[in-house]
Amino acid sequence: MDKALSGVRILDMTHVQAGPTASQLMAWLGADVIKFEPPTGDVTRGQLRDVLNADSLYFTMLNCNKRSITVNMKNPVGKEVFIALLKECDVVMENFGPGVLDRLGFSWKKIHEINPAIVLASIKGFGSSGPYADFKAYENVAQAMGGAMATTGFMDGPPLVTGAQIGDSGTGLHFVIGILAALHQRQRTGKGQFVEVAMMDSVMNLCRVKFRDHQRLSRGSLAEYSMPTDGLKDTPRSGNDSGGGQLGNAIKCKPGGPNDYLYVVVQEAVWDALARRVGGEALAADPRFTTIQLRRKNQQEMWRLLTEFASNHAKWDLMKILNEIDVPCGPILGTEDLMND
Template structure:
């Protein structure tokens, strides 16, 4: 049986860790969802008037936001007005026992409310204080607002996405937000490890723009090696060939040969070993140089057979290949089903909604059959107040 992180009960390697979550929309909530999946108790502090902005984002199932559920399952909710002295006192009650505070307000907002990092460090020296923002806590853009598309545009990834001469294209998933959320979660876990050794809390400062640059893979190295900014290449890899989507009789498949022996193995399997002997295609560097000619030569025979034929044939030959799945096909793939990557939400009112579970598997923690529900606004107030006197 596959083992994985636990559910809202707190089973997981972060069991016993208390996270006070002052974030909203995506980057911060995605981070704290990851921590909840790892077993942390996440207390989501929301605006009493309307809660997290994403509660108003569709799609809706019986009046509940699927967007909100997907990022906030497994958390608890309490509504606090951080400008209200009584509610500020409640937040201090939480912080006295919290391990982590995470916020994604514009820099300076928390300090103006009396909850800046310097003030809280004096009161709670072991607290991990994590901030996720568009541009970080310092620098000339620190005060600017940002959304995912801002980070994607400024961070270079939109310039690499799509096809050459196509209009600017946003990555289909919100990689600007999600990348920052991932790096914030990693920063928090690292800071907790440091605290275990030193007894000291610390600040974690993650910017969406910084995170976007960190995810550019080899594009930065390509710029410095050539002096030219890389351009969009569709599905093609900039320095490996064959490594892209290829047309077949009834659609497209992906074929990826990451080294010369694998390319020769592919050519031998498909009965076109002469391609591996062609001086234009003899090495990966040459294939990358003549990538369009290589694609034309491959599609000349690939288009004679169907997707199913080639996937079966190449799979048996040990050639890395794949269908280009839509979302429905991806979530119903037998491997995805076996790994329990997508699981139903434990909330009959939104059935049959499923969400992505944690992709991290651990020995010792059994994969759940469902993912815990997302809280209604202020739903957990009574229990939280009782637990944090």
């Protein structure tokens, strides 16, 4: 079947998660991806293995739709194989440590000489220039240095990594965008480009809304946050606050297990119906909550009242109740929930 990237051949030298995420996405879109591994194989083939004598799920879930070849790049014959593949491919991807490809004798200039139309796509922790260029990065290092950890968690606790792999898989998404742009431009110029994505930059981009709040802090407090923000220089860790134009938070439901929560967004348009459902006419007319400005000011009490109501309902039941009055909401789903949904 003809797909968007049918006819595109990718030589994928990347390993672990960020690069393989990108090449897998492009393979799903129709590209022919050749995974180029050292004789020992991608390290994730054996990492976190739970089935004896089989490649780990960590490896297969990121590489299941690719062809594979093992080549020793420190051997002259291996380099000849690499050169032959460069001549047949549209894209070559790598996420080696800083300078590794150059030391093997394959700088961007050399690769471009071998195949002027090829796109060289590179993932680095912090890019190939600047004060951090020689440093290595992993998922959580990128989260730490890209602004994610400082803004995740609660202000009375330590910074936290997020469960979503924004440092690796998030970088992979940015990588795909850059590669597709280079392939599109090649249609006009006939020449390949060097594409580089830094993990730190990718995390910063995914945290862009937090930099919106950073600017706003210099002009006053952030009323949508449930904790005081006066005098802060950094965007705070906001717990489960939505941190947006509409108030939102996770409210605890029965029976009170670790994932028995419903995330609720209190839009302006739904407050009247929500208040009546939770507390009748008395809550709907309560002067503490009649405008969004007042609900922001008194949100701790608002969330207390909503949580008291939620304590009588399981999360799925409460979701149904609130959806009947158009309140945006969703239960916190664990991995077991999702695997059986």
